[in-house]
Amino acid sequence: MKKLTLAGCLLMAGLALKAQHEPYVKETDPQVLQKLEEWQNWKFGLMMHWGTYSQWGIVESWSLCPEDEGWTQRKPAGIPYYEYVQKYEALANTFNPVKFDPARWAAAAKKAGMKYMVFTTKHHDGFNMFDTRQSNYKITAPNVPFSKDPRADVTKATFEAFRKEGIRIGAYFSKPDWNVDSYWWRYFPPKDRNPSYDLAKYPERWKQFQQFTYNQIEELMTGYGKVDILWLDGGWVRPLSMQTKESLSWSKTPPQDQDINMPAIASMARKHQPGLIVVDRSVHGPYENYRTPEQQIPEKPLDYPWETCMTMGGSWSYVPDDQYKPVNTIIHNLVDIIAKGGNYLLNIGPGPDGTWHDEAYRKLDSIGAWMQVNGEAIYDTRSVAPYKSGKVCFSQKKDGTVYAIYLLEQGEAVPAEIRFSGFAPRKGAAMNVVGDKKKLSWKKVQNEIVVQLPAALAQSGRQHAVAIRIK
Structure with missing residues (x-):
């Protein structure tokens, strides 16, 4: 050498x-x-x-x-x-x-x-x-x-x-x-x-x-x-x-x-x-x-x-x-x-x-x-701040639609509510779970957004992650 x-x-x-x-x-x-x-x-x-x-x-x-x-x-x-x-x-x-x-x-x-x-x-x-x-x-x-x-x-x-x-x-x-x-x-x-x-x-x-x-x-x-x-x-x-x-x-x-x-x-x-x-x-x-x-x-x-x-x-x-x-x-x-x-x-x-x-x-x-x-x-999306808040990840379409994707642990049922911070939807923004047309209720509590999920969703057998569409 x-x-x-x-x-x-x-x-x-x-x-x-x-x-x-x-x-x-x-x-x-x-x-x-x-x-x-x-x-x-x-x-x-x-x-x-x-x-x-x-x-x-x-x-x-x-x-x-x-x-x-x-x-x-x-x-x-x-x-x-x-x-x-x-x-x-x-x-x-x-x-x-x-x-x-x-x-x-x-x-x-x-x-x-x-x-x-x-x-x-x-x-x-x-x-x-x-x-x-x-x-x-x-x-x-x-x-x-x-x-x-x-x-x-x-x-x-x-x-x-x-x-x-x-x-x-x-x-x-x-x-x-x-x-x-x-x-x-x-x-x-x-x-x-x-x-x-x-x-x-x-x-x-x-x-x-x-x-x-x-x-x-x-x-x-x-x-x-x-x-x-x-x-x-x-x-x-x-x-x-x-x-x-x-x-x-x-x-x-x-x-x-x-x-x-x-x-x-x-x-x-x-x-x-x-x-x-x-x-x-x-x-x-x-x-x-x-x-x-x-x-x-x-x-x-x-x-x-x-x-x-x-x-x-x-x-x-x-x-x-x-x-x-x-x-x-x-x-x-x-x-x-x-x-x-x-x-x-x-x-x-x-x-x-x-x-x-x-x-x-x-x-x-x-x-x-x-x-x-x-x-x-997932498809046709880009990163949007804050990109992640706890167990919630975010993605965004070109038309401004944002998705909040809640990561479920192995065997975890869909919770009654999810919370995230760092991203604040406009007042009156429509939300629904992807794959379900029912409109979701949500509110701002201090610095957090709290989204209520229907009880039926917990019984639906959904696994891995749940995506919420925010218009």
Whole structure:
């Protein structure tokens, strides 16, 4: 490992400080701005991490990374690194998801009220879930059993199935590729998640990687129908000038200038897909049209477009006995997120045979039942102060209609009254429970608004949350 000089350390510290305070860069393309506005109305989406790793029920890609972290551990423990890599890459020879049924996924997502999806076309391990011409490490390669299936290009089949249900399409794509020689050159052993060679010493090899990445993204933008979102992961792949304290912490070796020429990629992608939303995750700049807090919900509204990406279970990828979040938790997360002005991207990992756990379908059914009644308080809304008061979250339509959404604990009956502060309806404002036309009585008591709910509502069996429409 090369040692940084004092000047180099100061330069890195300066870059980190500069980039850490980079503000959100607002898009200027009118078509992208329009699509972003539409996207903020969709609110609820589906994400899917899927690849050969599902056969082992392990974390996606990361066990290949030679960093000693909790999420990079190899199983069984103690297996020599290169022996493990060979076994991992050989998973392609047995990947045969014969029960792959994207139409069922799409129907379940639509029933749950999901308006868009993001599918992993390629994760960091470099295994392509689409029919790329740039690599033979792909699901359509002759050595992969599923390549004989007419639906072998699972990305195309999945996009088509969801598009038929009216669900918008997002393509997840990993910028780093740990299988291609222009990123992890096998002449040198990888030391961490970053390139295994010195980019300044071998600039032509990096140019090959830039072109490889450009070509693959162009394939996705030209051969897979209408795409609404290009969701790029692997934020350490960025220009040196855009490194942050966080991204520098991801490198065990001196940081390199991993510039993949995002201006050219974005221009090309939008030429083929006008209005395309580009999400260059964690790289704060003109190609991060919205930000993506992972597995967390911000404490308060943010002043830029954002989306919480979160797992339904405990893992992004398929785990045989994964434990899924209760429906109550998922709905409360959704309400909390939209009250703060964000979107909720919920991940389900398909298994090695191409199916979801039955439990995932049951959760989506229950979410859909709630959304069918209460969806108007979720879709096409924006954040409104104070966004939350105790167990009540707020959302607002463009016409000024406000929704006060009371979060019910698991097993809690609808109370006789709810109280909130920080938002004062106009005198004489009409209120009713969404899904019930009966007008509600309300009054102001000191600094609180007290809304009376009909006794029949407590006997109605309503669960998870109750939305009150305030005209």
